[in-house]
Amino acid sequence: MSASLHLVKLCVGAAEVSDLVSWQAARMEEARAAGRTPLPSHVTRMWPRRAEELLDGGSLYWVFKGLILARQRILSLDPRTGADGIERCAITLDPVVTRTAPRPRRPFQGWRYLPAAEAPPDVAAAAEPELPAPLALELDQIGVV
Template sequence: MPTEPLNLIKLCVGAEKVEDLLNWQAHVRETRTARGEPAEHRHVTRMWPKREAELLDGGSLYWVFKGQVLARQQIVRLDEVIGEDGIRRCGIVLADEVIKTEAVPRRPFQGWRYLKSTDAPQDLAADREGETALPPELATALAALGVR
């Protein structure tokens, strides 16, 4: 019986909307390309996921913007990154494509958390990708009523 991929969820600190993430990642890719480095996006985090195999079996990193999950990127691989301080960290290498999702409220938390596929928001249909996210208060109220 095939298992569902496991995902991560993380706050997108410093970004208010998905377009901010897209712009920042484009800038990082341009900078790395200019330096002759791989242009892939790698998010470095302090902790190494213990459930690595499940994440690499089709999992994604879901991004939370101002209290709402709004997008995801597929996890390509996990790289070991040794910081200038000599401490081992996890570089989560992400696919270039940022996929917008249904807006789902999420309370603040530190670091990242595992997110089961059954609890993850659905991808937005192609004809809905231009929609603006609901204000967090309204999205929370609708979620409480069972309406997404």
């Protein structure tokens, strides 16, 4: 990626990348049926202070079971008011989920900035089934994936 800055976020409730893809597809279909723009978004309490850098080609990298395994390009940061009346930040994402080389990531809350130099590279989409995360990490470490 050419962007200088990305975000990294735990993908809570999804065990693998296919779970995220399925969940987002269902939310996009609901939006389409309701007449809204069918783009996935993630709503967060905090507004990124480095928004300009994120919007210059940045991505949201997803962590599954302690490994970064996928990313989605950030399209926009939009204000969203919750049912409680508090304004939040909706991170609007490209619907394409790109798999990345697995990278370990310790648990954390919320999101964190991820410099481009620390972002894992994309991996080519394969027609084969998704590998278990620990196996994918071991294969990446020996240069196979």
